[in-house]
Amino acid sequence: MSYQKHAQQQYSRKRKRKTYTVYPYHKPRRIRPMLAETGTKEDLKRKDYWAQRKLDGTRTIIIKDGDRVEMRGRTWVNDYAPRFPEIVEEIRKLPVDSCVLDSELTFFKKGTDQDVFITALANPETKKGYVAKAMVFDVLYVEDYDLRDLPLEDRLDILKELIPEELKHVDLVRTVKRGKKAYFERISRKGGEGVIIKERKSPYREGERTEEWLKVKNWRSDEAVIVGYTVGKGARSKTFGSLILAQKDKDGKWRYVGKASGFTEEQMKQLLQKMRRLKTDKPPVKNAEKVDNVKAWVKPEIVVEIKYYERSKNGMFRFPDFLRIRTDKKPEECRLSE
Structure with missing residues (x-):
């Protein structure tokens, strides 16, 4: 197969430098x-x-x-x-x-x-x-x-x-x-x-x-951490309205960057179940005074991906919508570009 032809020259060169590695298939790294x-x-x-x-x-x-x-x-x-x-x-x-x-x-x-x-x-x-x-x-x-x-x-x-x-x-x-x-x-x-x-x-x-x-x-998207949720209205009065989002700034502090909606009923139930386990009395963000209509704060542990139109000069998302929960991302990876 062609992989042998393509790789043989590099294989020989790496062997001489003692940098050639074989993948440990039996115990995958x-x-x-x-x-x-x-x-x-x-x-x-x-x-x-x-x-x-x-x-x-x-x-x-x-x-x-x-x-x-x-x-x-x-x-x-x-x-x-x-x-x-x-x-x-x-x-x-x-x-x-x-x-x-x-x-x-x-x-x-x-x-x-x-x-x-x-x-x-x-x-x-x-x-x-x-x-x-x-x-x-x-x-x-x-x-x-x-x-x-x-x-x-x-x-x-x-x-x-x-x-x-x-x-x-x-x-x-x-x-x-x-x-x-x-x-x-x-x-x-x-x-x-x-x-x-x-x-x-x-x-x-x-x-x-x-x-x-x-x-x-085709659209802009980014990851952020859920730090709370807002009071819902009408049919959502018993659940929540929007997700309160944050990203880490250059000082390593959580900063409020906007609210997102756009989730299905099934996604809302899943999110609410996760958020209720993480409720806290202390606002996780340093600019908590900018957030209104707060129903509850939550510990910054759930990473979500959102799509949005653009960002304001101070980093706020404009017209953000929820896309999905990102279990493959860590909260500390959600950083504000400044």
Whole structure:
């Protein structure tokens, strides 16, 4: 296979420097995925960048060791493999004994290409009417070969050999080399999230956030921590109105950055259950006087992703809407850009 040809020269060079590593498949070490910086539509003009659709799923590292398969989330706490036997069965069919893949565990409406965010830990009732797929976009290791230093274009060539086209629950994320702007606009018209553009010569920089990968979104989004909720009106009088959000400022203090709504009834019940366990009498934010209509403060432990129109000069979100709970993010990662 081509991974042997692509990797052999680097393998020899690394062996001489004693930096060559073999992945410990039998006792998998934690892998921290490579991350993307935020880009703009202007970045779609970059010549040496290729585009891949940004899917609305759960980032998942797939480890194949013979017939044993693990599917680990970013925090490395959960192994999703037991929940998705259909994906595991197809990973076992790959034409190599062992490999490590980077993917997005994504749910699609049955019979369509429309991705819908559903947590990988969702119960069977929630997943009815959807098809789960491991959408693979990168490869880190194959057998005893460490491929992380290979350029992206070579790693993608290797992936084409690894992932058979006939699989139903494991698929390659399409890579667009030309016409990135038109591709982005087509995704946007369908209500998609956007694209990730990647420098074609870039290595896989494990655990790093770099401009070699840029996310260009159809809307702006960010993560924040819930620090309270407001009084609800009408049908929501017994629950709550909006989420009170905060991010850490440059001094490491929680600062109020806005209120978000836009959740479903099911999401509201889930959020309220979590928040009630974290209620506190002390406001977690240093600018608590700016928050009105407070029903309760909560300890800053729940991370959520929101989409918004823009931010004011003092960092407040304008027209924020709740997207999802982010169990793969830590509260301290929610920082205010100043």
